[in-house]
Amino acid sequence: VTDAPVGASPPKRVPGAMPTTVVGSYSVPSWLERLKTDFHRDRISGARLDEVHDVVIKAAVKDQEQVGIDIISDGELRRDNEVDYILERLGGVELLAPKTYYYDYYEAVVRSPLPEPGEGEGLGLVEQFRFVDGLSDRPITVSLAGPFSLSRRLINEAYRSESDLVMALAHTLHAEAEALAAAGATYLQIDEPFLAGYPEAVDLAVRAVNAVTDGVDVHWAVHVCYGNHYARPAWEGHYDFLFPAVLDARIDELKLEFARKGYDDLELFSRNASDLQIGVGVIDVKNQQVETEAVIEARLTQAVKLLGAERLAVNPDCGLRNLPGVVARAKLAAMTRATAAVRAEVWGAPLEDGRPGEADRGR
Amino acid sequence: VLVDLRLSKNAAERSKDGALAATSAVVRALADGSVDASSVRVECDWIQYRNNFREPIALRQVLGRRRRGTEVAIDLRQLEKLDADAALSSLLASDPVGVVHLEPWLPLSESCIWRFNALYWSELALWEEVSGKGYEQALPGGASGGTDTDANRDLILGLFKVWDGLAQRRSLPEQLTVLELGVGNGNQARTWLERFVRIDHEMGTDYYRRLHYLMGDYSKHVLDLARANVSEFLDRTSTLALDAARPSDTLRFLEKKVFFVYISNVYDNLPTDEIVCLDDELYRVEVRAFLPASRVASLASRLGSKADISDLVAKLLKFGPTLLAETSEPFSDPVDAGRFWQEVWSGLRLEERYVPLGALDLYRVCEGVSAELIDPCVDGFGDVRFHMSNGAAASFVDTLPLLHPLGSLVCHDLFVTDLDQYRVGFRGPGKYEGSVVNWVNGPVLAAIASRFGYHATFDAMEHGSNRRIVTMTARSRD
Numbered sequence: 059v060t061d062a063p064v065g066a067s068p069p070k071r072v073p074g075a076m077p078t079t080v081v082g083s084y085s086v087p088s089w090l091e092r093l094k095t096d097f098h099r100d101r102i103s104g105a106r107l108d109e110v111h112d113v114v115i116k117a118a119v120k121d122q123e124q125v126g127i128d129i130i131s132d133g134e135l136r137r138d139n140e141v142d143y144i145l146e147r148l149g150g151v152e153l154l155a156p157k158t159y160y161y162d163y164y165e166a167v168v169r170s171p172l173p174e175p176g177e178g179e180g181l182g183l184v185e186q187f188r189f190v191d192g193l194s195d196r197p198i199t200v201s202l203a204g205p206f207s208l209s210r211r212l213i214n215e216a217y218r219s220e221s222d223l224v225m226a227l228a229h230t231l232h233a234e235a236e237a238l239a240a241a242g243a244t245y246l247q248i249d250e251p252f253l254a255g256y257p258e259a260v261d262l263a264v265r266a267v268n269a270v271t272d273g274v275d276v277h278w279a280v281h282v283c284y285g286n287h288y289a290r291p292a293w294e295g296h297y298d299f300l301f302p303a304v305l306d307a308r309i310d311e312l313k314l315e316f317a318r319k320g321y322d323d324l325e326l327f328s329r330n331a332s333d334l335q336i337g338v339g340v341i342d343v344k345n346q347q348v349e350t351e352a353v354i355e356a357r358l359t360q361a362v363k364l365l366g367a368e369r370l371a372v373n374p375d376c377g378l379r380n381l382p383g384v385v386a387r388a389k390l391a392a393m394t395r396a397t398a399a400v401r402a403e404v405w406g407a408p409l410e411d412g413r414p415g416e417a418d419r420g421r
Numbered sequence: 422v423l424v425d426l427r428l429s430k431n432a433a434e435r436s437k438d439g440a441l442a443a444t445s446a447v448v449r450a451l452a453d454g455s456v457d458a459s460s461v462r463v464e465c466d467w468i469q470y471r472n473n474f475r476e477p478i479a480l481r482q483v484l485g486r487r488r489r490g491t492e493v494a495i496d497l498r499q500l501e502k503l504d505a506d507a508a509l510s511s512l513l514a515s516d517p518v519g520v521v522h523l524e525p526w527l528p529l530s531e532s533c534i535w536r537f538n539a540l541y542w543s544e545l546a547l548w549e550e551v552s553g554k555g556y557e558q559a560l561p562g563g564a565s566g567g568t569d570t571d572a573n574r575d576l577i578l579g580l581f582k583v584w585d586g587l588a589q590r591r592s593l594p595e596q597l598t599v600l601e602l603g604v605g606n607g608n609q610a611r612t613w614l615e616r617f618v619r620i621d622h623e624m625g626t627d628y629y630r631r632l633h634y635l636m637g638d639y640s641k642h643v644l645d646l647a648r649a650n651v652s653e654f655l656d657r658t659s660t661l662a663l664d665a666a667r668p669s670d671t672l673r674f675l676e677k678k679v680f681f682v683y684i685s686n687v688y689d690n691l692p693t694d695e696i697v698c699l700d701d702e703l704y705r706v707e708v709r710a711f712l713p714a715s716r717v718a719s720l721a722s723r724l725g726s727k728a729d730i731s732d733l734v735a736k737l738l739k740f741g742p743t744l745l746a747e748t749s750e751p752f753s754d755p756v757d758a759g760r761f762w763q764e765v766w767s768g769l770r771l772e773e774r775y776v777p778l779g780a781l782d783l784y785r786v787c788e789g790v791s792a793e794l795i796d797p798c799v800d801g802f803g804d805v806r807f808h809m810s811n812g813a814a815a816s817f818v819d820t821l822p823l824l825h826p827l828g829s830l831v832c833h834d835l836f837v838t839d840l841d842q843y844r845v846g847f848r849g850p851g852k853y854e855g856s857v858v859n860w861v862n863g864p865v866l867a868a869i870a871s872r873f874g875y876h877a878t879f880d881a882m883e884h885g886s887n888r889r890i891v892t893m894t895a896r897s898r899d
Contacts, residue, residue: 088782092793099797158797159871163898257590284826288874291677291826292897294592 059108059189067188067242068195073128076370076401078394079337081281081313082140082201082249083377084118084133085386094138094160111136112189119193121387126394129197129245132190134377139163140203140249141211147181148230149173150216161288167213172226175233183234184241191242199245200238201281202231205270206263207252221262228269235274246271247279247313251376254284255292257299264303271308279337280307281376283315289344289380297323301330313337315375318344321360328364336365339375340396341389346381348388354396359403367404372397439497440465446505447493450513460490462699464806468496470851470858474534474771475499476713478508482774485702494773519714521730526707526774530692530811533710534850534857536738537766538690541855542640544741544759548855551759572892573616576831580680581626583827597631598679600672600823602665602816603687604636604643607650613683614654634658637672639665666691666812669819679823684816684832686890688861691812693850697775698805703792704775705784706806716768720761724751734765766855787815790869798840798864807843810862817866821873821895829896830875836863836891838879863893870895 086094090110097107118133137143138160145151145164150172154165183200191198205227209220217223235246248270253263271278282300285292297314304312316324316339327336338361340354361370372393378386443465451458462483468475477499481492493509524533541548549555580597587593601610614634621629634657638644644660651658663671665687672679695706712720712730720730728751737745742758752758778784784792786809799805813834824830837843837860848860863879870877876898882890 088791088793092782092796095797159868161872287898288872290822290874290897294587294826295590296592 059112059185067191070197070244071128071195073197074401075405076367076372076397077128078126078372078397079129079199079245079313080122080127080131080390081283081337081339081373081375081377082131082134082199082247083137083379084121084131084135085378085381085383086135087114087383090114090135091160095158098157098160108136115190116193119190121383122390123194123196125387125391126398127196127390129199130194131199131201132186134201134379136186139379140201140251140377141208144181144203144208145211147179148227149178151212163211165213166211168216168223171216172230175229180237181230181234184237187238187241187243197245198243199247199279200243201247201249202234202270204248204250204253204263204280205231205266206256206259207250210252210256224262224266225269228266231270232272232274235270235276239274239276243276245277245279246274247281248309249281251281251283251285251292253282254295254299257295260299260303264307268306268308277311278309279311279313279335280309281313281337283339283376284319286343286376286380291318291344297326301326304334305330305332307334309334311335311337311371313339313371313373315339317342317349317357317375321357324361324364333369335369335371336361337371337373340372341374341393343374343376343378343381343389346385348385349392351392351396351399354393355399358396358400362400362404367401439500443495443497443500443505446509447495449506450509456491456513462490462492463495464492465495465497466847468498468851469846469848469860471498472852474708474710474769474850474852476770477503478505478512479773480512483699483704484774484776485699485704486777487702488700492775517714519717521712521717522772523710523712523731523734523769526709528694529706529708529771529850530694530809532708532771533734533738534769534771535692537769537855538692538857539639540738540741540762542643544743545640545642545855547742547755547759548763551756551763552854554854573613574620576681576829577613577617577620579829581620581624581628583680584626584628587827594678595631596633596678597628598633598635598675599681600635600637600668600675600679600683602637602663602668602682602684602820604638604647604660605685606643607636607647609683609685610634610636610647610651610658611654614651614657618654629657632657635672635675636660637663637665637668639663666815667819668816669822672823675823677822677825680825680828682820682824682828682830684820684830684834686834688810688813688816688832689835689849689858690856691810691816693811693813693859693862694809696778696799696807696809698799698802699775700804703778703781703799705778707774707776708771711770711772712765712768713770716764720764720768724761730765733761737762737765763855766852769852771850785811786865786869787811787818789818790814790872794868794872795865798868802840805840805843806847807840808837808849808859808862808865810859810865813861814865814869817895818869818873821870821875826897829894832893832895833882833890834893835860835889836866836879836893837861838863838891840864863891866893871898874898 093107093110096102114135115132118135119130122130142164145166150170151166151168154167187200205224208227209224214220214223238246248267250263267280312334340357341349444463447463451461475496477496479494481494483490483492584593604610618629636647636658641662644662648660661671697704697706717730721728733749736749742762743755746752746755746758781792781796786792849858851858867877875895877893877895880892882892
């Protein structure tokens with residue numbers, strides 16, 4: 059972060075029922091991709107790239123505000139991807155080779171135990187949160203790659219078992235989460251995009267999630283999808299593997315992928331007694347076709363019937379990183395308009411100035 | 422005049438004397454002072470294909486922002502038959518007379534040679550009738566694939582492992598789709614299916630019952646031949662005529678459903694641009710197809726002096742030989758029009774010039790991929806001329822979405838696997854019977870694969886006599 063916001067963060071709006079939000083990443087323009095690759099090829103410095111990131115994050119925030127997203131993010135635009143961002147900053151982790159392209163993934167090995175929380179410099183997320191928090195009157199959600207998914211990208215030479223590594227990662231993330239909460243963050247999210255590929259590890263993943271969230275008093279979401287590497291899924295399956303382990307997760311919300319796969323699995327969350335909020339994916343981020351409002355309304359209405367509107371949040375299936383900006387904006391706009399229509403249908407409240415999310419504020 | 426002679430290892434082995442003689446001939450030809458010798462560059466190529474679109478010696482204009490001049494392009498392989506001094510003097514002295522141009526200046530990928538190529542595959546039966554040769558005889562080695570190999574076994578076992586895992590997670594689709602693009606004579610499909618059935622039986626997996634082997638090809642004629650070759654497996658096979666450069670146009674319904682894609686000798690037959698890097702500036706090669714005066718004269722003597730050769734070629738490409746015969750006087754029947762087609766094809770040449778490529782983000786390798794992607798491949802690489810393999814890239818990019826998340830793509834083709842290979846030989850375009858052949862730029866496809874989340878590897882083909890064939894395998898990176 060090179061450009062500190064002027065003045066204090068603006069007072070935040072309070073999202074109403076069935077809030078719209080994002081999973082994290084925002085569209086990465088091709089020119090930014092090129093600059094990121096230039097950075098890895100030593101053509102531009104990290105400082106120059108940070109200046110660029112500051113500017114594009116302001117634009118991403120503006121885009122999200124304009125289409126009416128209630129809880130926004132910085133678009134994760136500083137990150138090559140959510141995993142590498144953290145691996146680069148973890149003490150004890152050695153990156154085995156530089157990248158040719160920014161969208162490559164690191165091969166990384168952990169040769170010695172991770173530093174104890176407080177020993178290292180942290181992951182840098184606090185400073186980034188402060189930057190984006192100062193830009194908007196909307197609450198900010200910050201995502202962290204989950205400990206289980208991080209562990210899948212690490213060759214473990216430091217811990218006796220994979221679960222030891224996962225829990226060590228969880229403790230590091232916990233320290234960062236505490237710092238974020240202390241800095242004023244109110245929405246934090248743990249992303250576990252690899253979990254669906256290793257359903258047998260769900261107990262371990264939940265244990266690690268609880269270690270991250272332990273005592274950190276914010277709205278905690280966990281995002282589980284079927285992978286979104288380069289706009290394609292990495293896994294296939296069903297969300298039934300989450301049960302019953304996920305019922306023990308000390309979190310507030312599950313953000314899930316449905317739009318691409320269909321909504322059959324929604325029933326799992328109505329069948330299993332739980333008060334978890336469900337972030338329903340209503341936008342397919344692996345397809346550039348922009349959903350119509352009618353399609354999204356139908357998806358949401360189905361979810362409302364099964365789970366009740368009070369239990370829902372509305373989001374894309376996953377991050378928007380792989381979509382062109384114009385498509386990402388159009389999809390988010392369709393999502394907020396459809397959500398506003400469903401809110402009006404459920405609560406019968408008129409929309410104020412046509413702004414989604416306003417009608418049910420304070421309910 | 423600075424003579425900067427760079428003999429590649431390949432040239433030194435194959436044609437050092439020819440290269441030195443050609444260069445000396447150029448210096449002698451320039452010595453009379455009629456041309457500014459300081460703006461002349463000499464490029465001697467050993468072209469992979471004896472039958473190609475070049476004259477033995479040709480001039481190319483270089484229309485760069487920093488560099489303007491002339492390149493003397495010499496095909497060393499053809500030069501042996503020529504008096505280089507005489508040819509050069511005549512070339513430098515005047516513009517050629519009596520040639521017929523068939524198109525304006527265009528990027529190579531948009532040249533009419535690709536319309537000839539498409540015509541060949543759609544009218545293959547007539548071409549074969551006129552030439553008396555089956556298309557397979559025209560291929561190097563005279564056959565297309567179809568050997569049962571350990572590689573086949575390993576691929577099938579790999580598929581079974583993936584399917585077993587999906588079955589455990591209740592995620593195995595009812596239909597297990599395999600796609601072959603470019604089916605040749607059907608031998609590959611038959612041997613693969615035979616091996617599949619054998620392994621399925623041995624392992625008691627019952628996957629054959631769920632298998633759907635889809636054979637796609639541009640040519641219906643080829644598909645019919647291939648279909649006859651898999652007659653034992655017709656209950657599990659389908660054939661589809663499709664454009665190999667845009668398979669998803671036809672196969673969108675299979676998005677993320679295909680577990681294995683096999684492609685053989687398709688990419689080398691798809692349109693490509695050629696890019697030249699000179700003094701750190703990138704140029705696109707523009708071409709203009711023409712018939713040399715000698716070929717125009719021989720065609721005119723057969724068809725009559727009033728025949729408008731350019732117009733007849735345009736009609737041939739627009740309507741095909743059968744309709745051409747019906748609508749144009751000089752031809753007695755489709756076979757006669759087919760002979761004209763073959764004579765034109767055999768005489769067809771490409772004039773070339775270099776124009777600046779311009780901003781990389783504005784140049785499309787294919788849909789969704791700009792030249793920015795390949796910049797790291799060529800940046801700092803020095804002077805080189807290479808294929809962009811646009812058609813192959815388009816086909817590849819349009820095929821990847823069909824792959825199941827755990828699927829893989831295997832492609833046998835004439836891949837350049839390292840850009841350095843372009844320094845030691847130029848690899849197309851060449852002429853086969855009626856069709857165009859180019860080597861395929863592997864590093865470009867590897868970069869594209871990487872961008873779309875796949876890892877592409879290249880290995881020498883494990884069997885067969887044709888060691889030029891390389892196997893590209895693309896799988897999910899993570």
